Amino acid sequence: MKPTDLFNDLQQKVSEALRNSPAKDIEKNVRSMMTQGFARLDLVTREEFDVQSQVLARTRARLEELEARIAALEARGSGGIPPTPGV
Numbered sequence: 001m002k003p004t005d006l007f008n009d010l011q012q013k014v015s016e017a018l019r020n021s022p023a024k025d026i027e028k029n030v031r032s033m034m035t036q037g038f039a040r041l042d043l044v045t046r047e048e049f050d051v052q053s054q055v056l057a058r059t060r061a062r063l064e065e066l067e068a069r070i071a072a073l074e075a076r077g078s079g080g081i082p083p084t085p086g087v
Helices: 003-020 022-040 046-077
Strands: none
Touching: none
């Protein structure tokens, strides 16, 4: 018997043993339990997180722009005098 034949035979027997072992079932069950656990955690994907981060950055920039415009309009409308609180 050639060494390559011996190696191929051994590889085939190991593969067959793993296919028939309970380890495969255990792995499948653990994956299933983890998937269910993650589903209950209400997680988001990295892609969704990145998209929302970009939306937040644009919203924050727009808010700062609008705050500056409001401040400029208030200063122009009151002749440079800041508005009195409660008036």
